[in-house]
Amino acid sequence: MYDKIVNQCENLWLRENYNLSGYSTILWCTTNQEYDYYETDYLHTLFWIVTFLILGIVTIATALDIKQNNEDSLDYYKVERRDLPKSQQCLLCFSLVRNWYRLVAPPKTEVGRDLRFVLTIRYLTTLIVVMGHVWIAYSMTPAKNTEFVESSYYSIIYIFANCATNIVQTFFVASGVLLYISIHEFFKEGVLNIGNAATAFIYRYIRLTPTLAYLILYHATYLFHSGSGGYWKFVGETSQTYCRRNWWTNLLYINNYVNSNQMCIPTTWYLSADTHLFLFSLCLLLIIFKYPKLKKIVMGLAILASCVTQFLVTYLNKFDGGQHVFSPETKRFLYDNENKELEKDYFASHMNAGNFLIGICLAMTYFHFKENKIDMSKYKWFIVLWYITPVIGFFTVVVHGYTFFHNYFEVPSIGLTILSMFTRQIWGIFGIILVLGFIASFRSPIKNFFNWPVFTPLSRLTYGIYLVHVTIASIVFAQSSIISYFMGWSFLTESVALFVLSNFAALILGLCIEFPLTALSKILLRKNKKERKFIKDEINGHAAELKKFTSRI
Numbered sequence: 403m404y405d406k407i408v409n410q411c412e413n414l415w416l417r418e419n420y421n422l423s424g425y426s427t428i429l430w431c432t433t434n435q436e437y438d439y440y441e442t443d444y445l446h447t448l449f450w451i452v453t454f455l456i457l458g459i460v461t462i463a464t465a466l467d468i469k470q471n472n473e474d475s476l477d478y479y480k481v482e483r484r485d486l487p488k489s490q491q492c493l494l495c496f497s498l499v500r501n502w503y504r505l506v507a508p509p510k511t512e513v514g515r516d517l518r519f520v521l522t523i524r525y526l527t528t529l530i531v532v533m534g535h536v537w538i539a540y541s542m543t544p545a546k547n548t549e550f551v552e553s554s555y556y557s558i559i560y561i562f563a564n565c566a567t568n569i570v571q572t573f574f575v576a577s578g579v580l581l582y583i584s585i586h587e588f589f590k591e592g593v594l595n596i597g598n599a600a601t602a603f604i605y606r607y608i609r610l611t612p613t614l615a616y617l618i619l620y621h622a623t624y625l626f627h628s629g630s631g632g633y634w635k636f637v638g639e640t641s642q643t644y645c646r647r648n649w650w651t652n653l654l655y656i657n658n659y660v661n662s663n664q665m666c667i668p669t670t671w672y673l674s675a676d677t678h679l680f681l682f683s684l685c686l687l688l689i690i691f692k693y694p695k696l697k698k699i700v701m702g703l704a705i706l707a708s709c710v711t712q713f714l715v716t717y718l719n720k721f722d723g724g725q726h727v728f729s730p731e732t733k734r735f736l737y738d739n740e741n742k743e744l745e746k747d748y749f750a751s752h753m754n755a756g757n758f759l760i761g762i763c764l765a766m767t768y769f770h771f772k773e774n775k776i777d778m779s780k781y782k783w784f785i786v787l788w789y790i791t792p793v794i795g796f797f798t799v800v801v802h803g804y805t806f807f808h809n810y811f812e813v814p815s816i817g818l819t820i821l822s823m824f825t826r827q828i829w830g831i832f833g834i835i836l837v838l839g840f841i842a843s844f845r846s847p848i849k850n851f852f853n854w855p856v857f858t859p860l861s862r863l864t865y866g867i868y869l870v871h872v873t874i875a876s877i878v879f880a881q882s883s884i885i886s887y888f889m890g891w892s893f894l895t896e897s898v899a900l901f902v903l904s905n906f907a908a909l910i911l912g913l914c915i916e917f918p919l920t921a922l923s924k925i926l927l928r929k930n931k932k933e934r935k936f937i938k939d940e941i942n943g944h945a946a947e948l949k950k951f952t953s954r955i
Contacts, residue, residue, distance in 0.1 A: 409426055412424060412425075413425075452619065460497075462493070463493050464497045467499055479499045488925065491925055513586075517837075518857070519840045519853055524573060524576045524864050525857060525863075527569055528867050529897075532871050532904065536896055539875055545885060547887055550889070562796065568799065571754070574761065575761040576833075577680070581683055581684075581762065594687070599685075602684065613865070615653060618666055621667060633880050648666050652665075652673075658751060675751040679751055679758040686759075712756065712822070715752075753826075761833065784839070784842075787835060788839030795829075863912055865916065866907065866909070866911045867901070869908075870911065874907060878900065
């Protein structure tokens with residue numbers, strides 16, 4: 403009944419003003435009848451139990467840590483207390499003070515110092531991803547000036563924002579780099595085996611999952627109670643329904659394949675894809691460890707297989723290869739529509755394998771250059787290429803997005819499919835150029851900026867920022883009670899504000915959940931000398947600090 407009345411009214415206005423006709427669809431209804439927005443169940447109770455349990459443990463651990471600091475020295479919190487019983491060591495993992503120093507601690511290894519810029523790039527890339535998601539929110543939110551979003555596809559700057567989410571490919575490159583770095587010592591000492599690989603995966607699962615599970619619990623319970631407004635029911639109720647129905651796919655990291663059209667926290671597709679590629683790459687590295695002479699062949703065939711897979715999926719499914727240069731109308735209904743290209747192309751792990759594998763090759767190249775003292779700074783052409791690579795990357799995104807939005811191509815097309823395959827892998831190619839430039843000996847203000855120590859603690863919040871920014875964006879954008887008027891300035895300020903708020907939220911989650919459980923997993927997985935080497939990124943160097951501290955006692 404209501405949709406019929408709405409269509410009649412809309413068509414009357416359209417005919418009188420523009421001599422056009424159209425149709426509308428009712429997606430949800432908000433009535434003036436009383437509705438119990440605060441109805442709760444056992445999951446709401448569980449949320450409070452978990453929250454108070456976390457706060458209680460953190461409070462007790464912090465108080466105990468401060469009490470045991472007899473010398474009242476800040477260095478005390480920077481050193482592991484291996485002299486204590488294991489139960490107390492586990493409890494101290496939740497100390498706020500100790501976790502703060504874990505957050506701000508400088509890199510303790512030469513590799514960590516050399517590759518600080520990788521984490522800085524990932525942190526700044528997260529800002530660009532946030533901007534891309536704000537633009538999607540603009541497309542979904544009712545506005546007075548809808549032409550602002552429509553016309554953005556004709557602007558060089560704004561079309562970059564429309565395509566900004568594709569820059570998530572740099573995350574896969576960085577993940578590949580960090581994976582190989584973490585197990586490089588095993589290669590050098592000849593101790594890599596299935597047990598070490600299993601330990602690596604368990605450590606990763608413990609590090610990532612608790613924060614994710616807590617956020618899912620919030621989405622399934624109190625997110626719906628965190629806002630109001632005409633648009634809120636659509637976002638809050640949808641998120642609550644999907645998280646109650648499909649939470650298990652997130653915790654098993656299969657949500658990018660199973661029920662991906664009803665995903666709890668849509669951005670978590672990346673975590674699942676990254677986890678699958680982590681496991682796949684570990685298997686490849688085990689093969690390389692056993693047959694080191696086949697390293698180039700194994701990696702080459704793996705990257706080739708990834709490219710062939712991307713080609714076949716794009717061509718056989720008749721995708722245009724635009725890699726999700728979605729129209730405003732498509733973005734507007736991302737929450738309700740099943741988008742096959744999104745599910746089979748953007749979310750799928752096998753479609754993102756190329757850049758992860760390129761990241762592993764990049765880490766191998768880094769160690770090769772360091773061991774053989776190869777310095778690219780002696781080549782002037784390379785220095786020029788290094789400086790212009792970000793500019794090339796920007797215009798690649800812009801030209802690619804503009805071309806596919808403003809043209810309709812006949813599909814399937816071999817040419818378009820090859821172009822799609824190339825533009826996806828180009829992020830890995832850019833990564834190789836940038837890393838080789840950063841480790842070269844020439845000086846640059848850009849290097850100084852990306853190695854600025856302030857980015858070391860900020861980069862450790864990247865995971866939390868990526869997780870929580872969609873939650874905050876939902877609360878900010880979906881409960882507006884007025885029709886917004888969008889401008890470029892508002893887009894910039896709202897993006898930065900959302901990013902800053904996400905940093906603070908990630909800091910709280912990091913200090914209370916992520917960092918404590920990361921430290922706890924290191925203690926629980928520290929069985930022998932060989933296994934300790936895998937998790938020595940935070941432990942290495944503490945022995946000297948412990949000696950220095952105990953000498954003062």
